[in-house]
Amino acid sequence: MLLARSRLWLLLLGALLTVLLYLLFPAARRSRPDEGKRGWRVGNGTVLTGMTASDPPVFYREVPAGAAGPGRPQVLFLHGQAFTSKTWETLGTLALLAEEGYRAVAIDLPGYGDSPPAHMVTAEGRRNFLDRVLQDLSMQRPVLVSPSMSGRFALPFLLAQGDRLAGFVPIAPVGTKDYTAEQYQRVQTPTLILYGDRDKRLAPQALQNLQHLPEHRVAVLPGAGHACYLDKPEDFHRALLRFLSQLK
Template sequence: MAETSRVIFVHGLGDSPASWAQQISTLPAAWEGVAIDVPGLGAAGEGAFSLERAARRVVEAMDERGWREAVLCGLSLGAMIALRAAVDFPERVRGLVLAAGQVRPPRALLRVQNALIRVLPARAVASGGVDKSRILSAARAVMHVDFGPDLARIACPTLVLCGSRDRANLPASRRLAAEIPGARLAILEGAGHQSNTQSPESFSAELNRFLGGPAGWTPGGPDRR
């Protein structure tokens, strides 16, 4: 019997674990997946959001299930959390799928967005059950993030995904693929920022190819091409 391998899915700001339903339901037979909540984006009692805390939560999710390692698949803010986990806990991260990720978020744009969010009514800002204060907290937390010095140290197989219409994240996706050793870039035609729900079949096809398809890597031996 083939050994089971695992994927942890990490959602973006304004999304929820349910956004990964298509990808989890269509994983290759040798794989199982779980989508986790991101700490700091829910109830007020969770405390402020931080990438480091969220990355630790990913590892805690593995520990709770008795998993030694997992592939991490994240979208947008979730991709940054997955990348943080790979930097901080490399021995626990078997592979990375980074969708609509960032290396160094554009600070000028974030400042403009934050200023706009502050003056808008709460009901106009809240998304996916995340209130205005939580959105601002997450935006502040990523304001000064710069993964640039860390990319060359990523040693696990990596797939970078981005929607062809996600123009704000295409440059960063190309940089991630260029600077993470052995990473592969796949552009999902016609998809925007939330490519896992906007083009779920294409997203799953690329993910599954990476995990175990004919040109991908199998649980028994990663292929870094």
């Protein structure tokens, strides 16, 4: 009888320890330096996600690249008002660039996706935000892809620190009329002005202003609207990869 009771107490104690370890282990993981970073299988790669240390913190996602070719630039994707970093994962853009040996990262801008809101009312504040993101993600001279609303972040950075970018891909961004032809002409960053021919509002305005960039080329996606990368993803990927391959 005494032996049976002893075994019962040992079983109860073991169960209690198991519950305690289950409750405490996640807390221990959250205290590690790679806090918030996680990954899961998708298609032919693993999507890594996490939060940068920026103030405010920024959610990002990427697919680890394969064997990178010599001198291949990294690529940072911003997004439009109706989208998030998830767009570039769902579209297959991150996985495609990873297969080609590029490190490609997509972020959620403040107040979108998993990134908390932030009060950024000045161009300088948005420029400094991108500066911190590049530092947090250890991205040296990336190519910056900027659709629509994200132009409010990308353009101030381009005009102030264009030498820190290996290339710029504006996709009908907003805010191009806020700067003069002389300001654009001082930028030497290789640029691919990309848009859909059915975008009759922002695309013509962006082209009118961005064509003052000395090192620009233009790619028009036939039959595509404002979010041309969604309408014609294969054409978009082809134009982007061609531009990336031509960068020194």
